[in-house]
Amino acid sequence: MRIALFVTCLTDTMFPDTGKAVVTVLERLGHQVEFPAGQACCGQMHFNTGYRDDALPMARGFVRSFAGYEAIVTPSASCASMIREYYPALAQEAGDQALAAAVSEIAPRVHELSTLLVDVLGQPDVGAYFPHRVTYHPTCHGLRMLKIGDAPYRLLRAVRGLTLAELPEAEACCGFGGTFAVKNAEVSAAICADKVAAIRQTRAEFVVATDNSCLMHIGGALSRQRSGVATKHLAEILASAE
Amino acid sequence: MTSVHGEMPTYLGMPAFPDAAKRAVADTQLRANLTHATHTIRTKRAGAVAELADWEQLRQAAKAIKDHTLANLDTYLIQLEDNVTKAGGHVHWARDAQEANQIVTGLVKAQNASKVVKVKSMTTQEIGLNDALEAHGLEPIETDLAELIVQLGHDLPSHILVPAIHKNRAEIREIFRREMPGAPPDLTDDPAQLAAAARAHLRQAFLEARVAVSGANFAIADTGSLVVVESEGNGRMCLTLPDTLISVVGIEKILPSWRDLEVFLALLPRSSTAERMNPYTSIWTGVSPADGPREFHLVLLDNGRTATLADRTGRQALRCIRCSACLNVCPVYERTGGHAYGSPYPGPIGAIISPQLRGLGSPVDASLPFASTLCGACYEVCPVAINIPEALVYLRAKIKHKRSERAVFHLSGMVLRSPRGLAAAQRAASASRRIVARSGRIRRLPGPLHGWTDTRDAPAPPAESFRAWWGRTRGGKQ
Secondary structure: OEEEEOOOHHHHHHOHHHHHHHHHHHHHOOOEEEOOOOOOOOOHHHHHHOOHHHHHHHHHHHHHHHOOOOEEEEOOHHHHHHHHHHHHHHHHHHOOHHHHHHHHHHHHHEEEHHHHHHHHOOOOOOOOEOOOEEEEOOOHHHHHHOOOOOHHHHHHHOOEOOEEEOOOOOOOOOOOOOOHHHHOHHHHHHHHHHHHHHHHHOOOOEEEEOOHHHHHHHHHHHHHOOOOOEEEEHHHHHHOOO | OOOOOOOOHHHOOOOOHHHHHHHHHOOHHHHHHHHHHHHHHHHHHHHHHHOOOOHHHHHHHHHHHHHHHHHOHHHHHHHHHHHHHHOOOEEEEEOOHHHHHHHHHHHHHHOOOOEEEEOOOHHHHHHOHHHHHHHOOOEEEEOOHHHHHHHHOOOOOOOOOOOOOOOOHHHHHHHHHHHOOOOOOOOOOOHHHHHHHHHHHHHHHHHHOOEEEEOOOEEEOOOOEEEEEEOOOHHHHHHHOOOEEEEEEEHHHEEOOHHHHHHHHHHHHHHHOOOOOOOEEEEEEOOEOOEOOOEEEEEEEOOOHHHHHOOOOHHHHHHOOOOOHHHHHOHHHHHHOOHHHOOOOOHHHHHHHHHHHHOOOOHHHHHHHHOOOOOOHHHHHOOOOOOHHHHHHHHHOOOOOOHHHHHHHHHHHHHHOOHHHHHHHHHHHHHHHHHHOOOOEEOOOOHHHHHHHOOOOEEOOOOOOHHHHHHHHHOOOO
């Protein structure tokens, strides 16, 4: 299948290895990956912080860049949920009929990586090898907005050599919340402290998720504590091979 | 002058959420009390809800009934007024907190009563009724155990269902010993002993009081009936013993018909106390000659509700049945408790109700829509399917942002909407990586971003962005 990659601004800028891993996995499975060069940011940070006027041109940019693709993959459940859940409202509120039409066309074809692999392509075994103890944190937007269900678990269970340790209170938020982490830094840190404690209880070497934003938050605390536990995007585990 | 927004007098001038929350997260005792209480109720609720196979249908039915009622509120309010009046009750209309307090105070004075027993009521907390009564030399007596603890402790409620959730039993014993007349000197912190002390204290109040004040969980338009659900029986005492009953009820509490109760009485107790059915459900229609109060007054309160109803996205908050399930699952509430929200309505629902009822003008109201990680746990448990995250981000867009923040977001918006701008920013970030993060990690960020690095490292920018890598390795293939 010809698949367009929406890499997201955060992954593009700060975590390029995740983007490369998505390409590796999909090409290994025989798909053709394209990177529409016009893409930028989905606008979630601006939208969620109350800057809808600034988010609107980003939504327009997104539909311009990704029009015509049969499938669009993104390594972020959060950005995927922004497009699928909030773009329609954004377009309607702006009274932009062309954007609304484009969104209804494109949004259903935007897939978070794990759901693309498991639900759309039906390929839960991507031939990965990762001989480490790993725990999985389901991010809130993946869990409750996008409802990606057990797709990430199915992918991880199929990885050879990998030991999946169950994360206590896995469905609890990590406290990131975008600009919340700065606007209410103390509360954010307090929430994260419990998430980090749960992760360390598992004795995992790596904590895995479908969003680099939450991982940046969790990883920042793990690093500050010199915990020795590293964060990894799901794509990077799936890209690992013998 | 008609006030568009409501008032919550007791809470005026409270600090904005981030400052209040910062103090709360540092309070060890508070944190321990909250962790224990929220986790206990959360787990029990999940069990009670899982027992009903048709929970989701009930939830959607409740949403539909509430939406229909709110869309036809003018009709149902008049119908309710007619039916309450026909049944011998008196209906009063209060535009805001001040009017409601005046009406209630006047009614109590007309009875020559000096004491008022109260059923736990969010609406009377909202209007600051106790303060208003006290200002007129009248004594309100809270009869719900947790509300009594809060009142005796000269405190404010911090939870919709469990107003004293921030206190543990040792702290409650201290409050009783200090403040409760006639509390046994050898009182321990055994819950049964604490309850017995409160019972003895309240019994006298029930027997002496000639006026009671309540709220209502539901007001049934087609019969003119009022409904109060409770657990302790104190409500039943207040609703039946005194000669005069005054109920202060928000105009959104209406259900069109008696049959609609079925849905809500299934949803409310399970969401709220995790019970299949609450121990006491009191329903009354006007007055009856041989039983209960001789006089019944219904005070219908607006206090910002009409303004909220006018807002397409915000109005869903008026579906709320005050179950508090959203508080118990909220990662923010769990760490801060209720006082940080500067309103009798705390937690996720408070963060969308308070700023709508009161308006977005004050620092505390402008900060409330940001008091959330948008994790969505509140929406998931809400028995009337209020999309709280949607309402939060909607309200964030209506707030007047600080000029400095606005400048940052406009500028970053210009960069982030443009692939060229983004690529240029990425090149600058990559070039600076050796300066900003010698160890591969950033330990300290400037300006408001220090909030991040106070407790977390930030990653160093990579040598090359993804798009730069793509262009370099697969330049021709786009």
